[in-house]
Amino acid sequence: MDPIPSPNQKQGSDSVWPRALSVISRHVNDHVMQTYFERIRCLSESKDQVRLALPNKFMRDWVVDHYQSFLQEAVSEVTQSPTEVEITVDVSTLRAPQQAQAALRKEAPPNTSPASSSTRFSLNDKYTFENFVCGSSNQFAHAACKSVAESPGLNYNPLFIFGGTGLGKTHLLHSIGIELRRRHPEWNILLLSAEAFTNEVIASIREFGMDSLRRSFRQQCDVLLMDDIQFLAGKDRTQEEFFHTFNSLHDTRRQIVVTSDKYPNEIAGLEERLASRFQWGLVADVQPPDLETRVAILEKKASFEGIELPEDVSMFLATHVKRNVRELEGALVRVEAFASLNGEQISINLARQALQDQLIPEGRPPDVDKILRTVAEHFSVKVGEICSDRRHKAIVLPRQVAMYLVRDLTGLSYPDIGRRLGGKDHSTIMSACRKISSLMETDTGVRKTIDHIGRALV
Numbered sequence: 001m002d003p004i005p006s007p008n009q010k011q012g013s014d015s016v017w018p019r020a021l022s023v024i025s026r027h028v029n030d031h032v033m034q035t036y037f038e039r040i041r042c043l044s045e046s047k048d049q050v051r052l053a054l055p056n057k058f059m060r061d062w063v064v065d066h067y068q069s070f071l072q073e074a075v076s077e078v079t080q081s082p083t084e085v086e087i088t089v090d091v092s093t094l095r096a097p098q099q100a101q102a103a104l105r106k107e108a109p110p111n112t113s114p115a116s117s118s119t120r121f122s123l124n125d126k127y128t129f130e131n132f133v134c135g136s137s138n139q140f141a142h143a144a145c146k147s148v149a150e151s152p153g154l155n156y157n158p159l160f161i162f163g164g165t166g167l168g169k170t171h172l173l174h175s176i177g178i179e180l181r182r183r184h185p186e187w188n189i190l191l192l193s194a195e196a197f198t199n200e201v202i203a204s205i206r207e208f209g210m211d212s213l214r215r216s217f218r219q220q221c222d223v224l225l226m227d228d229i230q231f232l233a234g235k236d237r238t239q240e241e242f243f244h245t246f247n248s249l250h251d252t253r254r255q256i257v258v259t260s261d262k263y264p265n266e267i268a269g270l271e272e273r274l275a276s277r278f279q280w281g282l283v284a285d286v287q288p289p290d291l292e293t294r295v296a297i298l299e300k301k302a303s304f305e306g307i308e309l310p311e312d313v314s315m316f317l318a319t320h321v322k323r324n325v326r327e328l329e330g331a332l333v334r335v336e337a338f339a340s341l342n343g344e345q346i347s348i349n350l351a352r353q354a355l356q357d358q359l360i361p362e363g364r365p366p367d368v369d370k371i372l373r374t375v376a377e378h379f380s381v382k383v384g385e386i387c388s389d390r391r392h393k394a395i396v397l398p399r400q401v402a403m404y405l406v407r408d409l410t411g412l413s414y415p416d417i418g419r420r421l422g423g424k425d426h427s428t429i430m431s432a433c434r435k436i437s438s439l440m441e442t443d444t445g446v447r448k449t450i451d452h453i454g455r456a457l458v
């Protein structure tokens with residue numbers, strides 16, 4: 001693959017991707033441009049292939065489903081030849097180490113090792129303490145991180161943050177870096193992933209020599225923030241280097257913070273002496289957020305992104321997307337894109353459509369009797385009354401809600417539902433379902449009721 005010559009690389013004016021972006025911007029509206037295309041990062045480009053990355057799977061899938069050929073055309077228009085476009089996920093949100101290093105190699109004055117200023121590049125300004133929602137699941141880790149950002153090297157050194165994927169570890173690590181940079185602009189704060197560190201070690205062995213690496217990490221570093229330390233497992237040479245770096249920083253009371261997906265002792269392939277050092281300071285975990293925290297995260301994110309998110313939809317998303325925050329954010333982005341591309345307002349119905357592949361009901365769907373009992377209980381009526389032919393006002397709405405929910409949650413046919421609800425005609429069920437669907441668009445009370453009962457059933 002011949003790299004495309006780029007005489008003016010600093011501005012990137014001859015690079016393919018910026019020019020393709022400008023082609024794209026002529027064809028899509030500002031919103032889609034900002035939501036998707038401007039978030040695409042170009043990993044590499046040549047005349048034959050352009051590799052792009054989006055920050056999460058939802059966005060990537062959406063772009064692949066809707067824009068793959070469009071992207072292909074835009075890029076090929078720029079290169080004037082059939083260029084392949086590959087789109088991947090880049091969850092790290094950190095600059096790819098090679099990219100940062102390449103930029104640094106170009107820009108760094110002689111004798112400065114590649115690592116020494118890479119932090120400046122990789123601090124993600126969105127990942128601040130202000131943007132982090134604190135709940136019982138992450139309170140301890142959050143407090144520890146704040147304390148470290150306020151008094152580095154004093155209380156908890158090292159600070160070890162561990163927990164499952166997408167729960168905010170990287171976010172917290174950047175928050176510390178951002179706060180420290182604000183307080184001590186002259187400090188050299190190194191934030192990098194363990195993978196990038198490994199690459200630095202390899203590059204130093206091959207090209208730069210260990211002295212320059214040691215200078216950057218041991219002498220010139222004031223704070224070391226290392227993400228995903230589990231990556232060091234099994235990499236003996238890198239662990240050895242990290243061990244001495246650790247000792248040198250710790251001995252001189254310089255702060256070290258590391259994150260990991262596991263507790264130190266549970267990282268197979270991590271040397272015992274490192275695992276034990278990681279426990280010298282404070283070990284804090286992050287857990288999956290509870291419902292209230294998930295709602296708060298969605299609301300914060302929506303307001304940050306300028307998305308109008310109705311309360312019931314944020315409750316709906318938070319109820320259905322539980323595993324981690326990254327998926328929650330992905331769901332919000334997907335719903336928002338779905339709404340904007342279809343020119344509709346965000347509603348529960350729309351969210352349901354946008355996320356239909358993800359909303360796998362847990363366990364078995366509730367049975368008809370359970371739905372009837374729950375609806376009856378909610379409206380303080382009797383199941384028998386719902387199934388009767390009485391046309392009293394107080395019964396009509398609960399009955400229609402019951403019909404709608406049975407259809408929605410069990411997917412039974414209209415005639416079947418009719419039979420299960422006291423022998424009603426299928427057209428009665430159909431019109432009830434339509435009625436409630438349209439009320440859900442216009443009547444917040446009904447929407448909340450459906451959501452409330454729906455939640456009680458899953």
Ligand code: ADP
Pocket residue numbers: 127131132133134138163164165166167168169170171172297325326329
């Ligand atoms: P991890 O490093 O644990 O895999 P990240 O820090 O990358 O997770 O978090 C994934 C996404 O979720 C990021 O966009 C991050 O901003 C967001 N996030 C995670 N936890 C929170 C939180 N408590 N408040 C706000 N955003 C959060």
Ligand code: MG
Pocket residue numbers: 166169170171227228
């Ligand atoms: Mg992370």
